Amino acid sequence: MPAAPLPPRFTEIKRGIAAANPNFEQDLTKAWNEVLAELDRVSKTIVKEGSAYIPQVAFADLDKLSEAQIADIKRKGTVVIKDVVDDAQARAWKSSLEEFVKANPQSEGFPEEDKQFFHLYWTKAQIQARAHPNMLAVSTWLNSLYHVTSGQVPDGVDLGTPLTYADRFRIRHPGVPWARHPPHVDGGAIERWEDENFRACFADILSGDWMKHDPYALEPRLEARTSLYRRPNQSSVFRTFQGWLAVSKTGPHQGTLKVFPDVLLSNAYIILRPFFRPLVPADSKDILDAKNWEFDISTPEFPGIFERDNGFGGPHPTTELHPHMLLDETMTSVPDVNPGDTVFWHCDVVHSVEQEHTGSEDSAVMYIPAVPMTPANARYVARQKDEFLKGAPPPDFPVATTGVGLVGLATDGDVEEPLGRKAMGLPISVA
Numbered sequence: 001m002p003a004a005p006l007p008p009r010f011t012e013i014k015r016g017i018a019a020a021n022p023n024f025e026q027d028l029t030k031a032w033n034e035v036l037a038e039l040d041r042v043s044k045t046i047v048k049e050g051s052a053y054i055p056q057v058a059f060a061d062l063d064k065l066s067e068a069q070i071a072d073i074k075r076k077g078t079v080v081i082k083d084v085v086d087d088a089q090a091r092a093w094k095s096s097l098e099e100f101v102k103a104n105p106q107s108e109g110f111p112e113e114d115k116q117f118f119h120l121y122w123t124k125a126q127i128q129a130r131a132h133p134n135m136l137a138v139s140t141w142l143n144s145l146y147h148v149t150s151g152q153v154p155d156g157v158d159l160g161t162p163l164t165y166a167d168r169f170r171i172r173h174p175g176v177p178w179a180r181h182p183p184h185v186d187g188g189a190i191e192r193w194e195d196e197n198f199r200a201c202f203a204d205i206l207s208g209d210w211m212k213h214d215p216y217a218l219e220p221r222l223e224a225r226t227s228l229y230r231r232p233n234q235s236s237v238f239r240t241f242q243g244w245l246a247v248s249k250t251g252p253h254q255g256t257l258k259v260f261p262d263v264l265l266s267n268a269y270i271i272l273r274p275f276f277r278p279l280v281p282a283d284s285k286d287i288l289d290a291k292n293w294e295f296d297i298s299t300p301e302f303p304g305i306f307e308r309d310n311g312f313g314g315p316h317p318t319t320e321l322h323p324h325m326l327l328d329e330t331m332t333s334v335p336d337v338n339p340g341d342t343v344f345w346h347c348d349v350v351h352s353v354e355q356e357h358t359g360s361e362d363s364a365v366m367y368i369p370a371v372p373m374t375p376a377n378a379r380y381v382a383r384q385k386d387e388f389l390k391g392a393p394p395p396d397f398p399v400a401t402t403g404v405g406l407v408g409l410a411t412d413g414d415v416e417e418p419l420g421r422k423a424m425g426l427p428i429s430v431a
């Protein structure tokens with residue numbers, strides 16, 4: 001079904017961006033052609049290497065990585081960090097989640113008839129996992145991949161202090177197909193272009209100097225408004241990396257995560273894409289040829305952005321709208337993980353969940369992103385803490401019946417570690 005047209009005012013967003021540079025058309029066209037050539041080159045390598053293309057490191061080695069390894073992780077925007085938590089602990093958390101759901105069959109989730117993705121935020125297992133010292137250490141390490149570009153750390157910012165963002169978990173059963181998470185980018189849809197602050201994250205791309213784009217520049221992220229329309233399920237905090245902790249074994253074809261493992265290139269392509277249109281039909285064999293694309297800012301189209309919940313969803317790149325990404329081949333499954341291993345992907349990385357799960361075990365993960373101390377994040381965490389103490393969903397998530405009448409949710413006293421308490425905005429000693 002074709003998407004509904006976007007509001008005519010979106011044309012003005014493009015024109016406003018173009019007006020900032022008298023050579024916009026020439027500069028962007030040059031960048032576009034370069035990005036297409038680089039995509040062609042990198043895609044071939046991604047397809048050839050498959051899951052081995054995704055960097056894997058041991059938690060114990062995080063402080064010993066070479067500059068080359070760190071550069072590799074930063075360019076791919078994705079990393080598997082192994083053995084963050086003991087296998088036995090991770091498995092125990094899975095059992096605890098299962099027991100919680102059994103004791104609370106009214107817990108919201110989907111699919112309705114056999115729930116596997118749960119709108120639950122405050123189970124004891126989740127609270128403990130987020131507050132685990134190694135999870136907080138991983139968060140700090142990931143946050144520190146970002147850097148200050150102005151020479152001075154802005155007030156209220158501390159990349160060495162991790163905060164907690166409460167998200168959900170899934171326990172996916174073998175054999176059940178999953179179409180709910182096609183390739184997408186989290187945290188901001190049209191906001192990437194519409195919000196001046198968010199757009200600043202991509203300034204080098206929009207000036208045509210895409211190779212200079214630094215997805216790890218801290219300052220523009222701090223003021224970026226990722227949720228202009230207050231859509232539910234739209235993260236309003238700055239997560240340096242989204243991530244999950246595996247509480248079961250899982251791997252390729254077993255319902256795991258897939259990524260487009262090049263955040264520099266996917267950002268460049270997705271941000272430039274609305275300024276170009278194809279001159280041949282999407283199914284033409286020549287669609288990838290740069291000669292068949294031309295600069296065009298006369299329409300409100302932002303491919304991959306669509307109306308949703310009184311706001312806008314996306315970006316959802318597709319093979320039709322973003323053909324040069326070769327998503328059918330380049331969306332790469334993260335390698336095998338064991339309970340206690342983690343996977344993290346930069347907040348701009350295109351990711352999806354495998355449709356198939358042909359394994360024999362549940363594929364179970366708790367979503368736990370890396371979140372640094374910033375003024376806006378601290379404000380969110382303060383509001384989130386208030387909801388936690390009430391047993392209600394966190395501010396970014398829909399107010400539902402979740403939390404009402406649930407038995408066995410964590411309470412203040414269940415967060416014991418001082419660092420974990422600080423990360424949740426709780427006073428250091430239990431009230």
Ligand SMILES: [Fe+2]
Pocket residue numbers: 184185186351
């Ligand atoms: Fe996502």
